[in-house]
Amino acid sequence: MILVASLALLVVSVCSLAIGTYPIGLADILSGNLSETERSVLLSLRAPRLLAALAAGACFGVAGAAMQSLFRNALAEPGLLGVPTAAALGAALSLVFISSSVSFSLWPGALIGAGVAMFALLALVQRQHHGATAQLLLMGVALNAACAAGLALVTSLATEAQLRTLAFWMLGSFSNQSWGAVIAMCTASLLAIVMLFRDARSLGALALGERTAKTLGVSLRGLRARVAIACAFAVAIVTAFCGSIAFVGLAGPHIARLLVGAQPSRVLPLAAVIGALLCVIADVLARGLASPAELPVGAITSFIGVPILVALVVNSARLKAERA
Amino acid sequence: MSQPAVLNVQALSVVRNQSHLIDSLSFSLRAGEVLALLGANGAGKSTLLGALANEFEATSGVIEVNGQPLGVYVAESLAEVRALNAVEPPLAFSLSVFDFVSLGRPFLEPDCEGVLRALDECHAAQWMNRDAASLSSGELLRVQIARSLYQLGDAPNSLWLLDEPLAHLDLAQRDFVLRLLRQVATARRWAIVFSTHEPQDAIAIADQVLLLRRGTAMAFGDPRSVLTNEQLSECYETQVERML
Numbered sequence: 001m002i003l004v005a006s007l008a009l010l011v012v013s014v015c016s017l018a019i020g021t022y023p024i025g026l027a028d029i030l031s032g033n034l035s036e037t038e039r040s041v042l043l044s045l046r047a048p049r050l051l052a053a054l055a056a057g058a059c060f061g062v063a064g065a066a067m068q069s070l071f072r073n074a075l076a077e078p079g080l081l082g083v084p085t086a087a088a089l090g091a092a093l094s095l096v097f098i099s100s101s102v103s104f105s106l107w108p109g110a111l112i113g114a115g116v117a118m119f120a121l122l123a124l125v126q127r128q129h130h131g132a133t134a135q136l137l138l139m140g141v142a143l144n145a146a147c148a149a150g151l152a153l154v155t156s157l158a159t160e161a162q163l164r165t166l167a168f169w170m171l172g173s174f175s176n177q178s179w180g181a182v183i184a185m186c187t188a189s190l191l192a193i194v195m196l197f198r199d200a201r202s203l204g205a206l207a208l209g210e211r212t213a214k215t216l217g218v219s220l221r222g223l224r225a226r227v228a229i230a231c232a233f234a235v236a237i238v239t240a241f242c243g244s245i246a247f248v249g250l251a252g253p254h255i256a257r258l259l260v261g262a263q264p265s266r267v268l269p270l271a272a273v274i275g276a277l278l279c280v281i282a283d284v285l286a287r288g289l290a291s292p293a294e295l296p297v298g299a300i301t302s303f304i305g306v307p308i309l310v311a312l313v314v315n316s317a318r319l320k321a322e323r324a
Numbered sequence: 325m326s327q328p329a330v331l332n333v334q335a336l337s338v339v340r341n342q343s344h345l346i347d348s349l350s351f352s353l354r355a356g357e358v359l360a361l362l363g364a365n366g367a368g369k370s371t372l373l374g375a376l377a378n379e380f381e382a383t384s385g386v387i388e389v390n391g392q393p394l395g396v397y398v399a400e401s402l403a404e405v406r407a408l409n410a411v412e413p414p415l416a417f418s419l420s421v422f423d424f425v426s427l428g429r430p431f432l433e434p435d436c437e438g439v440l441r442a443l444d445e446c447h448a449a450q451w452m453n454r455d456a457a458s459l460s461s462g463e464l465l466r467v468q469i470a471r472s473l474y475q476l477g478d479a480p481n482s483l484w485l486l487d488e489p490l491a492h493l494d495l496a497q498r499d500f501v502l503r504l505l506r507q508v509a510t511a512r513r514w515a516i517v518f519s520t521h522e523p524q525d526a527i528a529i530a531d532q533v534l535l536l537r538r539g540t541a542m543a544f545g546d547p548r549s550v551l552t553n554e555q556l557s558e559c560y561e562t563q564v565e566r567m568l
Binding site: 068072073074201202204205207208209211212213214215216217218219257261262263 | 377378379398399400401402403406407408410412413415416417418419420423424427428429430431475
């Protein structure tokens with residue numbers, strides 16, 4: 001299954017390099033027979049964009065899968081810990097109060113906001129003791145609410161132009177990524193993926209409940225801290241550059257689970273691949289549907305993710321009814 | 325038989341919020357022995373099992389498994405010689421019975437033969453591909469027991485703790501589980517501790533009974549001498565009349 005999904009990802013990725021306002025032949029890309037313009041479009045526009053979508057999708061997919069296992073809850077997703085909202089608050093603050101220039105204030109502000117949220121969570125994780133997963137969840141919800149409130153205050157002070165910039169960033173986009181940003185995102189995603197894969201087996205034992213997992217030899221405190229750090233770190237970096245990419249972190253793991261069952265050692269890799277697949281498809285649609293205009297990618301991932309989630313909920317409700 | 329004790333408890337106390345949940349308890353259990361824990365609700369049965377499982381640190385006293393204090397064990401190596409069956413929350417995501425049992429050793433590649441053997445011992449192999457969330461409570465208990473058998477493997481001198489394994493079981497299932505516990509203890513040389521509310525369970529399979537009352541040992545010894553009408557009446561603070 002993972003092989004099929006990876007193959008699909010590869011095909012979609014190569015196609016995404018060819019599709020756009022300036023079409024490039026697939027055969028030309030594969031054979032490397034490109035004109036000067038084509039080469040520059042590929043290297044400076046399409047390739048960074050593709051890599052950003054891959055990194056963001058993989059990161060959100062794997063983080064969502066890990067957090068659903070950690071919280072033993074099908075509704076958990078990377079945004080649950082409040083990191084994307086904190087990033088938005090940071091971006092809004094720096095945009096309104098420091099500099100209106102998009103490239104200078106947006107991503108550093110978002111990174112700082114997400115970083116502060118991450119360290120707040122980390123401090124909490126280190127202080128907590130027995131049965132604290134629910135506490136971590138509640139703190140995430142509280143952080144989310146606080147940042148959303150702050151965001152509302154700041155946007156009420158923003159100018160029209162600032163509001164517009166902020167709104168577009170918050171809807172998410174993979175376009176106009178510098179190679180530096182792309183490298184940062186890929187590194188962060190890879191790090192998170194490696195960290196979370198190493199804990200896949202512990203997350204598996206957690207399916208049996210925290211108490212049983214502990215008696216099977218899982219150290220819960222360490223596990224909670226590692227998963228929270230890995231998810232928050234990668235999500236912070238991706239959100240800072242791409243804005244919030246909705247629903248990939250929720251839909252990716254669920255689709256993976258439908259395909260290979262609930263064992264995290266199988267779900268985590270597949271969730272990464274499917275998350276990446278969703279993001280690349282959404283990105284192609286974002287620039288293809290209303291070309292030459294561009295649609296916000298965050299909205300498109302939601303459009304793909306919402307029907308899947310609804311189908312899933314209806315389906316699981318039906319299964320439960322059948323069981324009873 | 326004089327062999328070293330698998331489980332050795334010395335002056336164990338658990339104090340929380342100034343109330344003594346377990347008060348200076350001492351006993352030991354050898355390989356192949358089954359210990360039944362009896363006592364009223366809140367007498368400390370689950371607390372004692374939790375302390376024996378190393379779920380929390382006892383306030384004072386010593387718990388040794390195979391001669392080593394619990395605190396010396398790394399969590400992973402303790403999991404190789406000690407299993408606990410207690411009430412588990414419902415599964416959040418569906419999991420096949422095979423995967424469920426293979427989680428008994430979460431850090432190793434699933435050993436198909438071992439999982440099947442454990443399921444077979446519990447007469448549960450026919451559910452292998454079923455969704456564990458769809459099992460009835462009696463079926464689920466058998467699968468959980470299979471998971472513990474797989475977790476501990478064939479190693480002798482293991483300690484198996486079960487918190488009210490027989491609650492919610494019908495007569496036939498009860499009988500099956502009791503016989504399985506007895507047979508595992510004898511055949512694999514494990515020490516087994518289980519809690520129950522039914523004195524008859526203890527009489528059926530236990531070598532020792534620990535009668536708990538408000539965290540202290542009211543009586544410890546062989547079932548027939550401990551479980552008298554007088555002792556049970558005092559332990560449960562109600563008139564007990566039963567035929568032995």
